[in-house]
Amino acid sequence: MKISKVIIHNVDYGADAHTHWQIGIVRIETDEGVQGCGEIGLAYGTGAEGGIHMARALAERFLIGRDPLQIEPIWDDMFRRTFWGQGGGPIIYGAMSAIDNALWDIKGKTLGVPVFELMAGRMRDDIRLYANGWFVGLNTPEEWAEGALKVVADGYTALKFDPFGQTPDGRWWYPRRHIDRDWALLAVRRVEAVRKAVGDDIDICLDIHGNLGTTDAIIYGRMLEASRPFFYEEPVDPLNAACMKKVSDNVKIPIAGGERLYLRYQYRPFLEQQAIDIIQPDLGLCGGLTEARKIAAYAETYNVHVQPHNCGGPVSTAACVQLDAAIPNFIIMEWFPYFADDRYAIVTDPLERRQSDGRYRVPDRPGLGVELNDDYLKRFDALVVA
Structure with missing residues (x-):
């Protein structure tokens, strides 16, 4: 061939x-x-x-x-x-x-x-998901709480959002390293409102997109601890292992990151310094499945979990599910159920349309499982x- x-x-x-x-x-x-x-x-x-x-x-x-x-x-x-x-x-x-x-x-x-059969076999039959992208256009804490309840009503037991990504006047915009205090406190209130609305049984994942300086990431991270986030993703610059470690040492929330790290070599300082608790390799950026399984095995030596980053189309989803099914340190997977475009039509039978109660059933179809x-x-x- x-x-x-x-x-x-x-x-x-x-x-x-x-x-x-x-x-x-x-x-x-x-x-x-x-x-x-x-x-x-x-x-x-x-x-x-x-x-x-x-x-x-x-x-x-x-x-x-x-x-x-x-x-x-x-x-x-x-x-x-x-x-x-x-x-x-x-x-x-x-x-x-x-x-x-x-x-x-x-x-x-x-x-x-x-x-997954080529990668040593199936570890699990289904994949737990968290929903992202549900918060577009929301501003006040009350609006965020209402939006989160809709996600839970759709069957998800976990959701993710960037509470700092929306300005006080409702624009999507990233803050400076030293965020305005009124903006930061509004972000904290958004998280508190979501937690109060969804209750204790729903996992809240926070994505900061690497935008805060180390001091502010610690100050406001400590305020967020009471809302018990599942993880605190990229609170500071995603390439700076030392700063990530400093936040990890001073904030009692598991730290996640890795969508902007490539190959096992860039993951090395984060793993060796134990700066990250959950790594997030993107199967379309980290070197593909060949490299992702090596990264996952490397992370396993530090008892670090894997949560694939998945913010694209249905072929990315299919690749992520194959990795998720095969590795022992998988924890949860990302996806966006609320895209307004028709990207899931890129393949004939996308896994996204088979989602049920916030989970994917691992497919038995050959290859990645999509056409x-x-x-x-x-x-x-x-x-x-x-």
Whole structure:
């Protein structure tokens, strides 16, 4: 079997109230008719175009004519023979990740088994989820409490939000390192209102997006302790292990982070300093399934849990579920049930539509467990390498 063609689909939804949504899907085709898919983890923010064109460059140089079942050799070539792979960043690792996941998809389909069977087998039958993205447009603590109750009514036992991400006048905006006190206290009241509304049995996850300075992260983190958050995600700059450790030492909430860390090498200081309690590798950025299982095993030596970051499309979800099913230190998984666009149509039978009571049943379908929807994808531009 040889790789005969690579197509990179640019699923561009344009701007919404928060960001620009642009999902890059990599499709790898073979001369035996088996194909696999992966997703570049740059669906939001700035950089999706870079990831798409990097995927094209990698496909031209390292994929066409190769045996797709040789996953580790291809990964090693993309890492070492690009020169920049050994320095890296989200553009090159996003492209590498999508390609890697597509190769795992092909291998699973070729052998007729789910990817988790190739990664030493199934650890669990279903995956617990937390809901994100439910708070758009909310402002007052009372509005946040009402919004959270709707999420619970939809069957979720955990939810996530950034209480500092909305200004006092209702705009989505990130604060400065030293946040205005009235804004910070409003954020604390939002969390308190959500806790009071949902009760003690619902887990509250807080995402600070790395925006606070260390002092403010500690000051307001201590105020948030009474609301018993499940975790305190990226309270400070996500690349600064020492600052994260300082917050961890001074705030009695488990610290989470890792969506902007790439490969096991960047996770190393956070794990060795025990600065993070829950790591959050993005399967479309961290190096794909090949690297994610190594990161998870590395974290396991420090008794650190894994919660995959998942803020894109249904191919990302499918890859995350395969990892979740196979690793012993999985704890919970992220997803966005309230997107206004039709991104779940990227595949024909998305796992998102099979969610029940805030959980996914692990699928038994071969590969990643999803198939691309050609009728839908033809609406968008694509790059072809053959």
